[in-house]
Amino acid sequence: TFAFERARGKVARFVGAHSPKEIVFTRNTTEAINLVARAWGDANLRAGDRILLTTMEHHSNLVPWQQLAQRSGAKLEFLEVDGAGRLVLDELDRKLAGVKLVALTQQSNVLGTINPVRQIAARAHDAGALVLVDGAQSVPHLPVNVQELGADFLAFSGHKMCGPTGIGVLWGRRQVLESMPPFMGGGSMIRSVSLYESTYADVPARFEAGTPAIGEAIALGEAVDFLTDVGMEKIFAHEQHLLAYALERLAEVGGLRLFGPASAEA
Numbered sequence: 001t002f003a004f005e006r007a008r009g010k011v012a013r014f015v016g017a018h019s020p021k022e023i024v025f026t027r028n029t030t031e032a033i034n035l036v037a038r039a040w041g042d043a044n045l046r047a048g049d050r051i052l053l054t055t056m057e058h059h060s061n062l063v064p065w066q067q068l069a070q071r072s073g074a075k076l077e078f079l080e081v082d083g084a085g086r087l088v089l090d091e092l093d094r095k096l097a098g099v100k101l102v103a104l105t106q107q108s109n110v111l112g113t114i115n116p117v118r119q120i121a122a123r124a125h126d127a128g129a130l131v132l133v134d135g136a137q138s139v140p141h142l143p144v145n146v147q148e149l150g151a152d153f154l155a156f157s158g159h160k161m162c163g164p165t166g167i168g169v170l171w172g173r174r175q176v177l178e179s180m181p182p183f184m185g186g187g188s189m190i191r192s193v194s195l196y197e198s199t200y201a202d203v204p205a206r207f208e209a210g211t212p213a214i215g216e217a218i219a220l221g222e223a224v225d226f227l228t229d230v231g232m233e234k235i236f237a238h239e240q241h242l243l244a245y246a247l248e249r250l251a252e253v254g255g256l257r258l259f260g261p262a263s264a265e266a
Contacts, residue, residue: 004214007221008204014224015154016145017171024170024177024204025217029136030060032155032170033103035207036132037064039180045100047073052095052102052129054079054087058109061134065103074100085111085260092120096127103131106138106149111260112243114138121150130176136160140227142236152176158216163223167216170207177203184209 005020012020026032045051051065055078069076077095080088085108096102102124107114121131132153138144139154140161146154153176158167172180182189182200186209191199200206227235247263250256 003218003221004212007217007224010221010224011169012171014228015139015169015171016147018147019174021203022171022174022177024172024207025212026155026168026170027166027213028159028168029134029155029157030064030168032153032168033060033132033134034064035170035183036153036155036172037068039183039207040130040176041065041068041101042071043181045072045074048098049074050077050097050099051075052077052079052099052124054081054104054115056081056085056087056108056111056113057103057105058134058136060136061103061105061132065101079104081111081113084262085113087113087115087120089116089120092123093127096124096129099124099127099129101130101132103134105134105136106144107135107141108260109137113261114142118148118150125150141239143232146171158220158223161220161223162226163220164216167213167220169220172203174203177207180207182206182209186210188212 008020008023008025012023017023026035045068049072051069051074053062053065053076065076068074077099079092079095082088102120104115104117104120106117117133124131131151132155133149133151135144135154135156137160139156152173154171156169159165189201189206189209191201250258
C-alpha cells in the first residue's frame with residue numbers, strides 16, 4: 001500500500017497536481033476518458049447540450065463522446081484542421097456557445113501537432129465549459145503541468161512513458177472529481193455497505209473499484225522517476241532537434257508530401 005500510494009504521489013508531482021488525491025489510476029487513457037464520460041457526462045449532460053471535439057482526435061477521445069451523445073441527446077461539434085495540420089480557431093467562440101465540455105488532444109498522435117490547450121481552455125471556461133485533455137502523446141514527450149495547462153481533466157497512459165501496459169492516469173481538479181458519482185461499483189470504492197444501499201469513499205478511491213493494478217502502478221512510479229531524472233525539458237529539446245533534422249532531410253525528397261506542421265516548433 002505504501003509503495004502504491006507513493007507512486008500516486010510521484011505521478012501527482014510529475015504533472016503538477018495540487019494533491020495526490022487528484023490522481024486516479026485507470027488501465028489506460030481510454031478508460032480514463034470513459035470514466036469522465038460516464039461519471040461526469042451522464043450526471044451533467046442533457047438533450048440539446050453540446051460537446052466540442054476536434055477532427056484530429058484519436059478514437060479514444062471520440063467514441064466515448066459519441067456514446068455519451070447517444071445516451072444523453074447531446075450534440076457533437078468539431079474544430080477543423082487546416083492544411084498545415086493546425087486547429088482552425090477563427091470560430092472558436094461561436095462554436096463554444098452552449099458547450100458543456102471541450103475534449104481535445106494536446107499533441108496529435110498522427111500529425112504531431114501541439115495544440116494551444118491553454119488558450120482554448122481559457123476561452124472554454126469563459127463560455128462555461130469544462131475541458132478534458134488527451135495527454136497520451138504529450139505527457140511522455142514534453143513538460144506538462146496541469147496548473148499551466150488550465151484544463152479540468154488530463155488523461156494519459158503508462159506504456160507510452162517507459163512504464164508498463166495496463167496502467168493509466170486520470171488527473172482531475174479535485175472539486176470536479178468530488179462532484180462526480182462513481183464510475184464502477186465494488187470493493188475499495190465504498191465507505192459503508194448495507195444490503196440496500198452504500199455510501200462512497202472519497203476521491204480518488206471512489207473511482208478505483210476492485211483490486212488495483214498494484215505492480216503496474218508502482219512500475220509507473222519508477223518510470224516517472226526515470227523521466228524526471230533525465231528531464232522532460234531535455235527530452236522535448238532532443239525530440240525537437242530530431243524533428244528539425246527529419247524535416248530538413250525530407251524536404252530534399254522529390255514528390256514527397258508531408259502532413260502536419262512544417263516546423264519543429266509546432
